[in-house]
Amino acid sequence: MKKYFPVYVRVPLLIALFYGLVEYFVDSGDQPAIVKFPELLILIALFVFVLIAIEITASASKSIMNQLMSPEERAERERLENLPLSEQVWFKKMMAKLTKSKSIEDEKSIELDHDYDGIKELDNDLPPWWVYLFYVTIIFGVIYLGKYHLFGGDNQLVELEKDIAKAELEIEEYKKTAPDLLTxxxxxxxxxxxxxxxxxxxxxxxxxxxxxxxxxxxxxxxxxxxxxxxxxxxxxxxxxxxxxxxxxxxxxxxxxxxxxxxxxxxxxxxxxxxxxxxxxxxxxxxxxxxxxxSVTETTEEAPATEQPTEEIAS
Ligand code: HEC
Structure with a gap:
């Protein structure tokens, strides 16, 4: 695992994830949550502190273990860590848990007695990853039902109306400083x-x-x-x-x-x-x-321009 997420990737990633969660769940209107509630910085700092403490403890215990191990054990451990992903122990365990599939050698144990002209049937478990997904949809459904049908969450129409009202306020705000038609x-x-x-x-x-x-x-x-x-x-x-x-x-x-x-x-x-x-x-x-x-200006000028014409005429 560590090979694929070295510490300089893992730590920033977790911090970013934590910060993202904070921003997502804290309702702070238009501003970022940490601007509106600077106290949150303490929480984030605490998280970073704990994260770094864990990393330091883990790497310290690893180096202590390394010193206690015999050279062969150390070499074995190194070999295990450097195996390709599909060979890594944790990966194999995880895949086994998620798929619960039987290897071909073990197939006999789940074979049903049905036999149709040599075609046999296996009694496989539903793949757990799929079952978990199904549970997730149930949980989602319950939350959705509660939020929108029992506790009156905004439906799309109400959301739209709210957005329009907000936009109208913004327009008013904009008009206060926008250039107007006066020249x-x-x-x-x-x-x-x-x-x-x-x-x-x-x-x-x-x-x-x-x-x-x-x-x-x-x-x-x-x-x-x-x-x-x-x-x-x-x-x-x-x-x-x-x-x-x-x-x-x-x-x-x-x-x-x-x-x-x-x-x-x-x-x-x-x-x-x-x-x-x-x-x-x-x-x-x-x-x-x-x-x-300007009215008097034109009336003063008017006779002045007219006079010569009259003189020529007379
Ligand atoms: C940085 C200094 C400064 C600031 C700030 C400033 N002015 Fe002036 N203002 C001047 C100077 C210098 C002149 C003369 C310009 C020239 O001789 O062409 C002037 C000229 C004027 C004139 C013309 C006066 C004349 O005799 O024709 C008006 C009117 C005027 N300012 C109004 C304002 C108003 C209203 C504001 C604020 C919105 C403002 N000024 C801000 C420096 C300033």
Whole structure:
């Protein structure tokens, strides 16, 4: 046996098997059992300890035996250990137990008296390996009956419903951070208190290091004055936060970490800071932003383009 499973195969195999059983039988939801219940590590360590103790004891007793044996006995033992698998004593014993077959020489003892024109019948035992398998199916049947028919285990339909419910929860979870349909085209300045509070939370978490808690500025520019390097319109602020500032200035694109609808909230919060008085304001940088809506822009431009046509006409 040892020849086919040397210690460096046997020990890791048993440890893996034990660990597998622990993971299989301990109900720990999505996490591995040893993450959820670190106490299990003690159990596994104990198992490894016992396993190694057994190995050490076995190999020690073997070497003691070796020393007590005469050279002939030792040689005999070595010979037995190195026989091919089918000749090994334990293997022969195991096969005899599993098959209970009679060798041809012994057939006389199980012969029945039937004789049909010289064809005789033997009274063989059922092969035990087959009978054991049959017992296993009986035990399985009893457990199955108990679990699903007496104690109300989930049938396939219930399992499916549970899986669907779980998947739906996961979808909700995914939606929280997934990119949404908001783009710079439909960004608007949110003024609802709840949105601004959500924006402030994002700001406090990501932006204070460079823009200060109150927006007064630091590494990044002051966000409370109405001067903007990259534009003070809500769409400009949205783009700055989502795509980052000018190269090498230190304002990274945040779109990888913050989803568009949240960028809209933090952009609105930043815009709402304009006009507040921070503790240590940084000097204003960039151009003064004049709030004009795109509607007024087009109405201003419209007469300007129309006028020349009128002049030509008149
Ligand atoms: C690592 C430092 C740093 C962090 C963190 C940071 N910024 Fe900036 N931010 C800057 C710098 C530097 C600039 C100037 C960029 C430039 O000059 O192009 C800037 C520019 C800006 C601007 C444009 C200002 C203007 O005058 O046009 C806005 C708006 C802004 N940041 C918002 C934010 C928000 C919101 C966050 C958090 C999600 C954030 N920043 C996080 C460094 C940072």
């Amino acid at each position: 710079v085209e439909n960004v608007v300045y949110l003024t609802e208190a709840a949105d601004l509070a959500a924006g402030k939370a994002i700001y406090d978490q990501n932006c204070v290091a460079c823009h200060a808690v109150d927006g007064g500025g630091g590494i990044g520019p002051n966000l409370t004055d109405n001067h903007w390097i990259l534009g003070g319109d809500i769409k400009d602020i949205f783009t700055t936060i989502s795509e980052g500032g000018r190269d090498g200035k230190g304002m990274v694109p945040w779109k990888a970490q913050i989803k568009p609808s949240d960028i809209q909230k933090v952009a609105s919060y930043v815009k709402s800071l304009v006009g507040t008085t921070p503790a240590n304001p940084k000097a204003a940088e960039g151009d003064l932003h004049v709030e004009d809506t």
